[in-house]
Amino acid sequence: MKRVGILGGTFDPPHLGHLLIAEEVKNKLALEEVWFIPSNEPPHKHKARTSANNRIAMLERAIASNDTFKIDTIEVERLGKSYTFDTMKVLIDTYPDTTFYFIIGADMVEYLPKWDRINELINIVKFVGVRRTGYHLQSDFPIIALDIPMIDVSSTLIRERISRNQSTRYLLPEDVESYIKGKRLYEQE
Ligand SMILES: Nc1ncnc2c1ncn2[C@@H]1O[C@H](COP(=O)(O)OP(=O)(O)OP(=O)(O)O)[C@@H](O)[C@H]1O
Numbered sequence: 001m002k003r004v005g006i007l008g009g010t011f012d013p014p015h016l017g018h019l020l021i022a023e024e025v026k027n028k029l030a031l032e033e034v035w036f037i038p039s040n041e042p043p044h045k046h047k048a049r050t051s052a053n054n055r056i057a058m059l060e061r062a063i064a065s066n067d068t069f070k071i072d073t074i075e076v077e078r079l080g081k082s083y084t085f086d087t088m089k090v091l092i093d094t095y096p097d098t099t100f101y102f103i104i105g106a107d108m109v110e111y112l113p114k115w116d117r118i119n120e121l122i123n124i125v126k127f128v129g130v131r132r133t134g135y136h137l138q139s140d141f142p143i144i145a146l147d148i149p150m151i152d153v154s155s156t157l158i159r160e161r162i163s164r165n166q167s168t169r170y171l172l173p174e175d176v177e178s179y180i181k182g183k184r185l186y187e188q189e
């Protein structure tokens with residue numbers, strides 16, 4: 001079986017935390033690839049600030065130098081709310097020779113009981129949880145909890161910094177930073 005990690009997210013914008021967890025989990029679990037899946041509409045939180053096209057363009061720049069990282073636009077093409085169960089059902093049917101590992105930060109681990117159709121989802125996907133400042137990496141669900149280097153950066157922090165005209169240097173890839181500047185994203189709060 002091929003082993004593939006999935007990192008679903010809003011990626012508004014993608015940052016070094018996303019890249020670090022993808023790379024570390026890939027290496028720890030001997031995954032062949034990690035597929036980044038930008039959501040169309042996040043199921044549980046405010047809508048993305050930025051269009052799907054811009055978020056995909058930023059992700060392309062973020063992962064360009066890593067040939068084990070891929071983007072799957074399945075959720076953007078499906079439109080509507082991006083429930084993970086719907087996504088994983090299609091991926092599992094489409095790639096029967098692949099085992100999928102769905103990577104989530106500890107904030108999402110805490111939130112797992114509220115995920116849509118979680119009792120079915122947990123049977124078709126292996127969840128991998130990684131630490132995140134301010135959250136517990138514990139769950140009644142059978143997750144694989146991994147200890148990896150932490151970086152306390154979020155898309156929220158980056159959006160706030162940009163709207164206050166503060167530096168985002170070293171928090172996200174340079175090509176993503178220059179894309180944001182070129183399109184003047186996140187300048188208004
Ligand atoms: N610094 C981080 N450490 C660990 N996990 C992270 C980190 N940043 C994001 N993640 C995880 O990556 C996934 C996608 O995150 P998302 O794209 O929503 O970014 P975010 O930084 O949490 O965004 P926002 O601040 O807008 O809520 C989630 O499972 C989230 O928990």
Ligand SMILES: O=C(O)c1ccc[n+]([C@@H]2O[C@H](COP(=O)([O-])O)[C@@H](O)[C@H]2O)c1
Nearest residue numbers: 008009010042043044083084085115116
């Ligand atoms: O399906 C759900 O009910 C569900 C609830 C919360 C989060 N998720 C998924 O978890 C991933 C991270 O979510 P977020 O909001 O941090 O971008 C993303 O792929 C979401 O679609 C999914």
